[in-house]
Amino acid sequence: MKKVILIPLVASSVLLGFQDQNSSQSQTVVESKSAIPAWVGEFKGTTPCMGCLSRCDDCPGMAVSLELHQDETYTLVRESMSRHNAPEVIQGRIRFADASRQQLELLQVNTRNLLYIDLEKQLLEIRVDQTGKRYQMQSDFILAKSV
Structure with a gap:
């Protein structure tokens, strides 16, 4: 039993x-x-063309796609929406400017290479070269994370 x-x-x-x-x-x-860090992923949006500081009525701007990889590399594709230029594809490394990993620089990119990451809203904001300040029309320089 x-x-x-x-x-x-x-x-x-x-x-x-x-x-x-x-x-x-x-x-x-x-x-x-x-x-996987929150900043990893693909961010897309349209920005003013490279010569402009805000959107122009007669210029459709640029389509921008930025993939941030976990190994701290990136793939950036910028394409003129007017189709005047061939798409530009740049690959390189990322350098973080702060301990919170919210400010980064795209190495191997000469212009529009400073970014601020809003982890809450899942957005990237492109900042002014060298100074890192916001563009006056900051809403024109936002990339949203793709799901």
Whole structure:
């Protein structure tokens, strides 16, 4: 009779062992997903053309796509929406200017290479070269994170 009582205890401990193993595996999957920094991803938008500080009525501007990779590299594609120029594709490294990793510089890019990341809103704001200040028409220099 005592053996009958022991069998359910052994079976329940085996089942608990499987539960613990499954929960630790799912926790590992969650941890690996959360290990990707919030700034990693693809950001897209349209900006004024390279010679302008704001949108012009007669100029459709530029389509900009910026992919920030976890290994601190990027791929930047800028294309004139008037189709006067060929698309420009630049790849390089990222340099962060602050400990919070919200201000970054795209190395190998000569102009419009300073960015501010708004992690809450999932936006990138292109800043003025050298100074890092906002453009007067800052809303013209926003890239949104693609989902």
